[in-house]
Amino acid sequence: MTAISNEKIPNNVNLSEDKKLQRALEQWQPNFLEWWQSMGPEGFQQRDIYLRTAISSNVEGWAHYDYVKMPDYRWGIFLSDQVPDRKIGFGDVMGEPVWQDVPGEHRNTLRRLIVTQGDTEPASVEQQRLLGHSCPSMYDLRNLFQVNVEEGRHLWAMVYLLHRFFGRDGREEAEGLLERRSGNPDKPRILGAFNEPIDDWLSFFMFTMFTDRDGKYQLLALAESGFDPLARSTRFMLTEEAHHMFVGETGVGRVVARSAELTKQDPNGDARKLGGVDLPTLQKYLNLWYSLSLDLFGSEISTNAASFFAAGLKGRANEDKHYTDHKAIEGVYPMEVPKTGNAMQLEKHEVAMRNAMNEVLRDGYVDDCQRGVDRWNKTLEAAGLSFRFVLPSRRFHRAQGIFATGFFSPDGAPLSKEQWEAKQSDWLPSAADKTYVKSLQAKAVVEQGKMANWLAPPPKGVNAKPVDFEYVRAEA
Amino acid sequence: MGKDNVVENLASFETHPSKYKHWKLSFAGEVATLSMDVQEEGGLRAQDYVLKQNSYDLGVDLELNDAIQRLRFEHPEVRCVVVTSLKDRIFCAGANIFMLGSSSHPFKVNFCKYTNETRLALEDASQHSGLKALCALNGTAAGGGYELALACDEILLIDDGNSAVSLPEVPLLGVLPGTGGLTRVVDKRKVRRDQADFFCTTAEGIKGKRAVEWRLVDQVVPRSKFPQVVAERAKALAAQSDRPSDGKGLVLEPLSPKVTAEGAEYRFVSLRLQPKDRLAVLTVRGPDAGPPADASGITCDAWSLRAFRELDDALLRLRINHLDVGTVLLKTEGDAQKVLQWDSFLEKQKGHWLGREVLHLVKRSLKRLDVTAKTLYGIVEPGSCFAGSLAELLLAADRSYMLDDAERPVSIELGPLNAGALPMPNGLSRLATRMLGTPGKVKEILAHTGPFDAAAALAAGLVTFTPDELDWDDELRVAIEERASLSPDALTGMEANLRFAGPETMETKIFGRLTAWQNWIFQRPNAVGEKGALTLYGQAGVRPHFDMRRT
Structure with missing residues (x-):
């Protein structure tokens, strides 16, 4: 039992006493490391990187900084502190004590929820594995790796639940998480959005802004779960997820700031002429990633979501703070729904509240995204530009849910297929746009303190270090 | 729909001939006679129903099962058992309808399952132990009564111009004969299906010569000759048996859990x-x-x-x-x-x-x-x-x-x-x-x-x-x-x-097909709704009202 120790695997789940968990991890951990070596960030595995590691769940312990080689990163297992006498806060079993073990009745459903959540974590590492070669700065390179190792830790968090509570099936699912591959047609990742490569940094920032924010809302909903270990696990993950969204929001924000600067410098107001990303192209990337991320919430009208809620498995974000009716049996959610047989026409439906739980969660997400967009627009305003970013309608460019069969403009107007095809490249990045954005990143910028031309430097460095700190050491 | 507040628990499932209320067991060398004589006030829930006309409840069937078991273990010399009735002009009217009407659905299903097992045990005794069974219908056998007869090797029906065999469940009660009757009529006795169809929809049943022609019974016998023919046929059946005459019976002591x-x-x-x-x-x-x-x-x-x-x-x-x-x-x-x-x-x-x-x-x-x-x-x-x-x-x-x-x-x-x-x-x-x-x-x-x-x-x-x-x-x-x-x-x-993968047998048909249909019908308004046939049975002049859509 060399690899499995409290020292190597920081944890607050009593790993040293838990034979079941030890046995499972002995099997799984070598496979995880093998996966990390072959599917993790390419080209930087032997570099010392200034990373944050969680070594305990308390305030001092969860953000410990030091140089570490990624394969030696101490992926730990942490649950947020147990809330004494916690009760289930919603659904049909509201008010009953939370479950410390998986109720047999919900085993399969919970396993599916955990596996679906868990699958996104290694998937995003796989999607981003080549980005190191085109990084816009050493600071950003380090942030990418921080995100990557933490996605790895989130995988560990979900694998812990599978190992600890789901027996042999759980162990098999944990292996499956290492066997699926993003973009592999034979064994793809579960959710479609996680099978597209992220091979440029603008997409990476958009992904961490929009797609990781879906993750935040899924975690918030699971943090309400009546299955206490899942709730505690996801609550701890949320602290890390906040950093990923920081990377996304400030990353896009720095591109916005630089694009605004270059727009003003260019006599024709075209940032592209000066080697930056023009604002309309930024809007197109926003449209793409925001709409892809909306899909991840699932269908607007969902019996699955209703039964998860009814059973006390998955609540709403901040169930306790934001809602008074935790049973949600009576209420309705008014929704505009495409007419059967004619997606061009919308009609008002009153959807039973429980069936609209995905949409309720999406509402919170949309508001959260809007706050980020508002901050970017302040930058534009301060620069004296009239251009403003806008979140497109929820109906725009959807592949999941009730709008997936129709075509809609960014302001939500129904379109014919021909109208959509004619306008598509005005709203979503065209092949030429993508080629251009990638051309800006043809060469990695890795000198300490230097920034690529297309984005602004961050206002400050990591952990009170300067921006030109040596975040990634040269190969020894 | 059945009652949910009745107490249907039984303290014991064991009994002994000395305690029988409803059956008499007598012996004459290689032939034993098992005679049904149901005590009207002797039902398990006597306050809820009266066991008229040799109709039966679970208590009656527990005794029947016990008797068959004891014949096998305690009386190896018995090579044929004659199943008959001590009541005049009636053999058995089947399961008691008021008992069924006042029972919970789960009890009805379990009762039915048990009675099926008992009849199969009777056939098992004949097939595997050489204990042959002759049913001597000295009066009418209706519904479950005829189903009991069907479980015997041979059926004699008294020819008195009145006694008939019948499966009146469909026309009278809007349910099925639930103790193997339909299956055994066509599968064991190989009654032609069109004749079986007529028989099963005719409440008064079939008697006399036609009952023989249609294979519903093996023989009809005038009242005067009935005891004699029963004795002859019992002897003939006994002759087919390989049971030993000198075997020493094993007394089945109570289990008394x-x-x-x-x-x-x-x-x-x-x-x-x-x-x-x-x-x-x-x-x-x-x-x-x-x-x-x-x-x-x-x-x-x-x-x-x-x-x-x-x-x-x-x-x-x-x-x-x-x-x-x-x-x-x-x-x-x-x-x-x-x-x-x-x-x-x-x-x-x-x-x-x-x-x-x-x-x-x-x-x-x-x-x-x-x-x-x-x-x-x-x-x-x-x-x-x-x-x-x-x-x-x-x-x-x-x-x-x-x-x-x-x-x-x-x-x-x-x-x-x-x-x-x-x-x-x-x-x-x-x-x-x-x-x-x-x-x-x-x-x-x-x-x-x-x-x-x-x-x-x-x-x-x-x-x-x-x-x-x-x-x-x-x-x-x-x-x-x-x-x-x-x-x-x-x-x-x-x-x-x-x-029950694999081949169908009469047994799997009874449990898998017949009782499944019966349990479905038992839940349907056409049987147990306010105007269902089973509900209205016995209320003179009130006709059932059916939802006429075929399923």
């Missing part, structure tokens, strides 16, 4: 209830001693006999008294080698009338397990003895869990009785039914000598899952909890479908 709120304790069987989990643990203990030298040494305490009689009694208790129990964990305790010794003994002694009786009793108890509407999980733990006849429990289970722990190894072992001596209702061994997809495996598994450890048992397909010591508790807990959350109706239907 100790019954408490926690369950029931028998000598070799424990039934322990866990009401919170809607669970029961049914443990069968292996023998504490080896078998006697030959069948003449079999006593009432012989392990195979006693243990499987106890299992049978415990199953009835579970079915009737513990409706809330959804899942039964089947466990064993003891010495596997001793179980196999008893099995080999029975295999060797099956030519002896008593050895044969014990073997078939083991078979019938296991069949009762097969058709028990509870989820059955086989649990193979340290200290268990799932060998031979007890391994059948594991093969009867809906799924099974075997501990795989190097420190505390457990095993399963098969023996001579697993190869077909203890068939399921479908006529196949449980092993053959299990391996329908890989028939070659049956031989291979039976050729295996010695025990199967967990890995071997899993590979052979004898168990479903083999969790190790770390997973064991959780896997079991989750499997039990998950089962408890599913619809009990859907589970009953699902299990019954999955258990």
